[in-house]
Amino acid sequence: MKILIVLILLFIVYSLGLAMYHLIREKGQGKNTLRFLTVRIIVSLALFGLIVLAIKMGWVQPHGIFNQPIKP
Numbered sequence: 669m670k671i672l673i674v675l676i677l678l679f680i681v682y683s684l685g686l687a688m689y690h691l692i693r694e695k696g697q698g699k700n701t702l703r704f705l706t707v708r709i710i711v712s713l714a715l716f717g718l719i720v721l722a723i724k725m726g727w728v729q730p731h732g733i734f735n736q737p738i739k740p
Contacts, residue, residue: 676715683708688690 687704694700722728 670721673715673719673722673728676711676718680708680715683711719731 678689683704687701687708690698690700690704723730
């Protein structure tokens with residue numbers, strides 16, 4: 669599961685790089701920039717949902733600050 673999350677994060681960075689490349693190449697006039705940014709947002713939201721689902725199903729365990737009990 670962790671490898672899948674890392675691969676999706678790498679795809680998001682790749683999509684952001686493609687959007688930057690097309691923005692520079694087309695001087696902001698093409699539709700490719702908007703398309704790659706839209707893909708990045710959709711994949712980011714899907715990744716967020718996948719992480720929430722993975723935590724609820726017990727596939728991954730959160731650690732650190734979120735795993736500590738709340739003290740009154």
